Amino acid sequence: xxxxxxxxxxxxxxxxxxxxxxxxxxxxxxxxxxxxxxxxxxxxxxxxxxxxxxxxxxxxxxxxxxxxxxxxxxxxxxxxxxxxxxxxxxxxxxxxxxxxxxxxxxxxxxxxxxxxxxxxxxxxxxxxxxxxxxxxxxxxxxxxxxxxxxxxxxxxxxxxxxxxxxxxxxxxxxxxxxxxxxxxxxxxxxxxxxxxxxxxxxxxxxxxxxxxxxxxxxxxxxxxxxxxxxxxxxxxxxxxxxxxxxxxxxxxxxxxxxxxxxxxxxxxxxxxxxxxxxxxxxxxxxxxxxxxxxxxxxxxxxxxxxxxxxxxxxxxxxxxxxxxxxxxxxxxxxxxxxxxxxxxxxxxxxxxxxxxxxxxxxxxxxxxxxxxxxxxxxxxxxxxxxxxxxxxxxxxxxxxxxxxxxxxxxxxxxxxxxxxxxxxxxxxxxxxxxxxxxxxxxxxxxxxxxxxxxxxxxxxxxxxxxxxxxxxxxxxxxxxxxxxxxxxxxxxxxxxxxxxxxxxxxxxxxxxxxxxxxxxxxxxxxxxxxxxxxxxxxxxxxxxxxxx
Amino acid sequence: xxxxxxxxxxxxxxxxxxxxxxxxxxxxxxxxxxxxxxxxxxxxxxxxxxxxxxxxxxxxxxxxxxxxxxxxxxxxxxxxxxxxxxxxxxxxxxxxxxxxxxxxxxxxxxxxxxxxxxxxxxxxxxxxxxxxxxxxxxxxxxxxxxxxxxxxxxxxxxxxxxxxxxxxxxxxxxxxxxxxxxxxxxxxxxxxxxxxxxxxxxxxxxxxxxxxxxxxxxxxxxxxxxxxxxxxxxxxxxxxxxxxxxxxxxxxxxxxxxxxxxxxxxxxxxxxxxxxxxxxxxxxxxxxxxxxxxxxxxxxxxxxxxxxxxxxxxxxxxxxxxxxxxxxxxxxxxxxxxxxxxxxxxxxxxxxxxxxxxxxxxxxxxxxxxxxxxxxxxxxxxxxxxxxxxxxxxxxxxxxxxxxxxxxxxxxxxxxxxxxxxxxxxxxxxxxxxxxxxxxxxxxxxxxx
Numbered sequence: 001x002x003x004x005x006x007x008x009x010x011x012x013x014x015x016x017x018x019x020x021x022x023x024x025x026x027x028x029x030x031x032x033x034x035x036x037x038x039x040x041x042x043x044x045x046x047x048x049x050x051x052x053x054x055x056x057x058x059x060x061x062x063x064x065x066x067x068x069x070x071x072x073x074x075x076x077x078x079x080x081x082x083x084x085x086x087x088x089x090x091x092x093x094x095x096x097x098x099x100x101x102x103x104x105x106x107x108x109x110x111x112x113x114x115x116x117x118x119x120x121x122x123x124x125x126x127x128x129x130x131x132x133x134x135x136x137x138x139x140x141x142x143x144x145x146x147x148x149x150x151x152x153x154x155x156x157x158x159x160x161x162x163x164x165x166x167x168x169x170x171x172x173x174x175x176x177x178x179x180x181x182x183x184x185x186x187x188x189x190x191x192x193x194x195x196x197x198x199x200x201x202x203x204x205x206x207x208x209x210x211x212x213x214x215x216x217x218x219x220x221x222x223x224x225x226x227x228x229x230x231x232x233x234x235x236x237x238x239x240x241x242x243x244x245x246x247x248x249x250x251x252x253x254x255x256x257x258x259x260x261x262x263x264x265x266x267x268x269x270x271x272x273x274x275x276x277x278x279x280x281x282x283x284x285x286x287x288x289x290x291x292x293x294x295x296x297x298x299x300x301x302x303x304x305x306x307x308x309x310x311x312x313x314x315x316x317x318x319x320x321x322x323x324x325x326x327x328x329x330x331x332x333x334x335x336x337x338x339x340x341x342x343x344x345x346x347x348x349x350x351x352x353x354x355x356x357x358x359x360x361x362x363x364x365x366x367x368x369x370x371x372x373x374x375x376x377x378x379x380x381x382x383x384x385x386x387x388x389x390x391x392x393x394x395x396x397x398x399x400x401x402x403x404x405x406x407x408x409x410x411x412x413x414x415x416x417x418x419x420x421x422x423x424x425x426x427x428x429x430x431x432x433x434x435x436x437x438x439x440x441x442x443x444x445x446x447x448x449x450x451x452x453x454x455x456x457x458x459x460x461x462x463x464x465x466x467x468x469x470x471x472x473x474x475x476x477x478x479x480x481x482x483x484x485x486x487x488x489x490x491x492x493x494x495x496x497x498x499x500x501x502x503x504x505x506x507x508x509x510x511x512x513x514x515x516x517x518x519x520x521x522x523x524x525x526x527x528x529x530x531x532x533x534x535x536x537x538x539x540x541x542x543x544x545x546x547x548x
Numbered sequence: 549x550x551x552x553x554x555x556x557x558x559x560x561x562x563x564x565x566x567x568x569x570x571x572x573x574x575x576x577x578x579x580x581x582x583x584x585x586x587x588x589x590x591x592x593x594x595x596x597x598x599x600x601x602x603x604x605x606x607x608x609x610x611x612x613x614x615x616x617x618x619x620x621x622x623x624x625x626x627x628x629x630x631x632x633x634x635x636x637x638x639x640x641x642x643x644x645x646x647x648x649x650x651x652x653x654x655x656x657x658x659x660x661x662x663x664x665x666x667x668x669x670x671x672x673x674x675x676x677x678x679x680x681x682x683x684x685x686x687x688x689x690x691x692x693x694x695x696x697x698x699x700x701x702x703x704x705x706x707x708x709x710x711x712x713x714x715x716x717x718x719x720x721x722x723x724x725x726x727x728x729x730x731x732x733x734x735x736x737x738x739x740x741x742x743x744x745x746x747x748x749x750x751x752x753x754x755x756x757x758x759x760x761x762x763x764x765x766x767x768x769x770x771x772x773x774x775x776x777x778x779x780x781x782x783x784x785x786x787x788x789x790x791x792x793x794x795x796x797x798x799x800x801x802x803x804x805x806x807x808x809x810x811x812x813x814x815x816x817x818x819x820x821x822x823x824x825x826x827x828x829x830x831x832x833x834x835x836x837x838x839x840x841x842x843x844x845x846x847x848x849x850x851x852x853x854x855x856x857x858x859x860x861x862x863x864x865x866x867x868x869x870x871x872x873x874x875x876x877x878x879x880x881x882x883x884x885x886x887x888x889x890x891x892x893x894x895x896x897x898x899x900x901x902x903x904x905x906x907x908x909x910x911x912x913x914x915x916x917x918x919x920x921x922x923x924x925x926x927x928x929x930x931x932x933x934x935x936x937x938x939x940x941x942x943x944x945x946x947x948x949x950x951x952x953x954x955x956x957x958x959x960x961x962x963x964x965x966x967x968x969x970x971x972x973x974x975x976x977x978x979x980x981x982x983x984x985x986x987x988x989x990x991x992x993x994x995x996x997x
Contacts, residue, residue: 021633052586054610054623055630062587085646085681086556087563091591095598111938117556118682123650134555153585153647154682157616184585185616185647401613455605456634456757463755475593479603482752482759524751 007464009034009446015464016450016457024053031451035443043440045389048451049380051188051398057455059351059377059475064088066193066378067182068150070274071201074098074225074250075258077107079144081114083131083162084152088184089115097492098226100252107144114138118154127160135169135177146176146205146255156183176255178204188398189378189452191354194274195402201249202281202405205258207413212263215244217312220264222279222290223271223355226251228497233504234295240324241305242317249275262286265417266311268293268304272436273354273379280434284407287416289423292436295500297362298332307431328502336366339509344368346468346516349461351453351476352490354379358439360471360490363499363508372467373448374439384449386438455479468516484524486515558915560859560935561885562953563681564689565643566592569606570717571693572641574741576762577672579637581607583624583655584645585616598955600720600747603759607631607640611647620648621658628662632672635757638765639701642676643693649680673765675700685886687783687861690717694740694790697768704772704798710736711824712774712800714791716781716807716863717952720748720961725969729818729833733825738767738774740790748961772798776824778817780966782806782895783862783887806899807863808966809974810871811840813899817967836968843972844875847979852876854982857922857939859883859932860951862892862911864965868931868950869907870900871971877978879903880925883910883918915939929981946981950974 013032017025030047037043052058061069064082069092072080082089093113102108116134118127135147147169149162162179170177182196212218219238224231231251238245246264247257267279267290279290291311293304302325309318348364348371350357357379361371381389418426427433440449450457458476462483470480473491480487488511493499499508565582569592572580582589589608596604607630609615609623624642631640644655655676663671677696679689694714715726723744730737745761777800779791786792786802795802808817814837818829829837855878858865862884869879884892892911897904910921919939922930930936930947934956940947954960964970983997 019634021629024630024633051612052610053626053630055581055607055627056634057605057607058586058590058610060586061590062585065587065591081555085563086559086561086685087565087588087591087646087681089556090559090562091595093558095594113556113558115556115559116554117559118646120680120683123646123680123682130554137554153611153616153645154650157647157650183616184587185611185613188612397614398612454634459755459757473594474597475590475604478597478601482603482749483755484751525753 009448012448012461012464016460019456024056027053032457033449035440035445035447035449037441037445041441042388043385043438046381046384046440046449046451048376048384049188049191049378049399050396052452058452059473060189060452062184062190063182063186063193063196064150064152064184065092066190066274067180067197068092068193069096070190070225071194071197071250072148072150073110074100075253075255076100076102076110077144077254077256078146078148079109079112079114079138079142081116081131081134081138081147081149082152083116083118083127083149083155083160085118085154086115088152089113089117096225097228097495097497098251099229099232100226101232107142109142109144123154123158126158127155128165131160131162131165132169135165136173139173139175144175146178149177149179151179151181151183153184156181156185176204187402191273191378191380192398192402195277198275198278199403199405201258202278205255206282207259207262207286207410209256209259210263210413211260213244213246213260217243217308217314217317218246218264219243219266219268219308220246220261221248221251222267222269223273223275224248224251224295225271227491228493228499230295230498230500230504233498233501237295237301237305237324237501241309241321243308249278262288262413264288266291266308268308269436270295271353271355273376273383276382276436281405281407283434285410285414287409287414289418289433291434292432294359294362296356296359296504297366298329298336298502298505299366300359300362301501301505302329310429310431311426332502332506335506336509339513340366340368342513342517343509345370347372347465348469348471349465349467350374350471350490351377351450351458352472353377354383356490357471358383358442361439361442363505364512366505367509367512369468369512371443371447372465373450373461374443375450375453376439377452379451382436382438384438384440384451386441387434387436459483469512484521486518486521488512488515553914553916556914558935558938559885560883560913560915560918561685562595564679564684564686564692565645565681566595567686567689567691567717568641568643568677568679568693569596570686570743571690571697571741572643572675573604573746574743574762575639575641575697576764577638577758578641578762579605579607579631579635579758580641580643581609581627581631582643582645583609583620583653584647585611588645595953599953599960601958602747602749602961604747605635605758616647616651619651620653624653624655624658625662628671628674629669632669637672637758639673639675641693642674643679643689644676646680646682649678649682673701687717687863687886691781691784691789695788695793697740698771698790698793698797701765701768702771702794702798703769705770706773709773709775710738710770712771712777712791712794713737713739714777714779714789715739716779717861718807718966719963720744721964722966722970725964725967729967730821732830732833733821733827735821735825738771739763740768740771772800774798774800776801776803778820779804780807781863782866782899783891806870806895807867809867810874810971811837811844811968812874813867813870814967814971833968836972840968840972840975843975847975848876850979850982853878854928855880855926857881857883857918857925857927857930857932859885859918859930859936862886862895864951866892866895866899869896869903871974873900873903875975879907880927881908881910881918881921883913883921885914886912888912929978929985931978946985948974948977948981
């Protein structure tokens, strides 16, 4: 076994930047930040949600991916039609691992990939006719409740009006039919696609059915996409506590549930990045407040359940929540302690998503693993630094292109669930009403935060730090493992999971324990175990951290 | 008769830039770069990595709204310079996406301007292929990229009397095997493109910005001096392939053969190698051939009259059909997402004329259409990519995974298809899949089959 050495953080940062041309280095310097907070705990500024420089191999996907793949993909009873050449539809066909439970007779179109498969003819003469015919065909085949259309790059360029086509098909077929202008070149990442998707859901779907489901404590879960069955675990927990889930955006979801989402009394936001603005809009239009929750990690899960109970202010609910938490913790705690023994002090890096890089730090912390570096793929400054920076975020040309809906209180349906005073009191007591402190606030001092990490930077970081585990996605996985570092996929969970809630936490700890302790690594001589390890010029500090 | 649908439901093809990317990955020291929005690179990397389970670097010129409106020239230049700075590639293989093609970026002109203005920046070799995904499928993109390499990189440098082998989209293990086979005839070979090691490599004991492997540029510069070019396609006309261009431009003898799957087609391939090299089939390959035929004899009782549904790339299904026909199986349905039924039918019946009247051939179809046709043919098994799994479940018959993509099994890069050895592996897998289905479906639970 080698004795891994941890280089000086400033030197690492300089090293990452050195390879870039001056202009690129200047830009990346704002996105590669050492977490040094002020005395009040305010993290430093990071540049986020800005364009990836051409030629820098990014983790990011496109607007279409965020819209069709992430937000609408997990809803089972909408027929999603990709309007464009075949690639986009093909690559987004069952590649995200969101699960759904249609029941024995339920509709489920998620296993289908519908595409207009545009050919030269449509590029030259326009594709509206083919799109209308494809919508008609989908209707004739399945008679779905709704059909959604997603635009790919060429659609915007040739000027097809998908919204007009959807409108006329809606009138003709008498079902909900709506389009998304989510061409791949829009915005700077999939985040633009989330926004476009959510705006359309807000405009065309939410609020269409005012009948609430039965239940005393009604909430929605926002920004939970049921990867690996996470939503199933959370649903079960809520059920045990006696909390009614009106709708989830959008894991294990249906369009009917979306339509009455506004009948909930509290919106719980998991992935702040992809959906916080919808929570804001629902509050403005219907008067439903939102809080930030996190069901990743046992402590975070317990905390989130307690917050929900506290919001409703019913001692009976609190009692039930405490009973559930106690039961669950009793089962998970011995396992946590056992794994903690083996994993403590090992190093983790997380570069993924728009909330996962934050949430999963809790799971690592619970087994004693330290997060050395983290960053998001497509998040914005508020996801890093907290919502306090919202007023100071610069609106650039790319964000201006994404529609901001002007929302007002609905004259008939607005009904504030809590008075101004009640909300103020809740906040006073630490309830995160409309609050999110961001990832950096929680991360330790002198850790590295990197936005939109490039392929080159990831490899260099591994080379320099040799963490015990590097969390990313499938695109990074095999390059990382070539270097003898296990890589955990936090997009698809390596086809495992669920990782949410108490049961999920155990799954995750076990997976990480097996990964970092796997015997296969002993067969490999890692690059840094060789004599000629290309060290930095800076002084190397021994930490005795990860092993390989 | 299958109804003709407007939309494509569950496609049985990938897009052209995917194929071009794969071809470029077979050039030594090459970084592929997609000229378009970043999602294309990300999606293609993601999908390719799912199949190969290997690192795949694909850069992008990251179009945003302005580039989409005013053209992607400056984005492309910036992308190239940044790739050079980070990776020091020997070559950058540029493929266009539908976005760049729709706005009509003239990549050739942009690259010429760039080279003339590069000044003291040492640019790598640049090669570009036009691959809009609204035209053709991944196989088209693959051939467009191979042709572009011949067009823009191949030269006539002396010092070679080699065989140029253009294998098409095969697995890494296929490529390795073909190289060995040709070299066993003591023929020096230049294979284009050769992603065998890059997309199925060992762990690293030293850092690699670009994984090892691939056809070296030096070999491309000598490609025009080849004594023969063997091109493994029965679908793509010389006017659209690298081999065709090599023949036109350098007068290289050009031989097109179907992918060598099964004894008959592999014999055609090895006879050609015998003719070119003047040597007879080396002993170990003759022995492999002998064992293969012996296994045909051993297993004829299991496979005879068994009905298969085949789907995948046209060139692959053509050769698979001929192989199934020679072992007495019936490829009852032969389908491909690419091309059209006409050209697929011609190629199948040319490779296996005995199939006339015994098979249904569907070109340019999706899985919705394949499913509709498959339920009619009483299939005993399916042979094709992982995307046929849904159909396999639906029909309750086994799926033997071949071609690309295979993302639900380990070792996609090591699945063999070609030559006596590849056919042997394929045949064993097919027979065992049939035996397993029979055994599992039998109430007695016989252990002797």
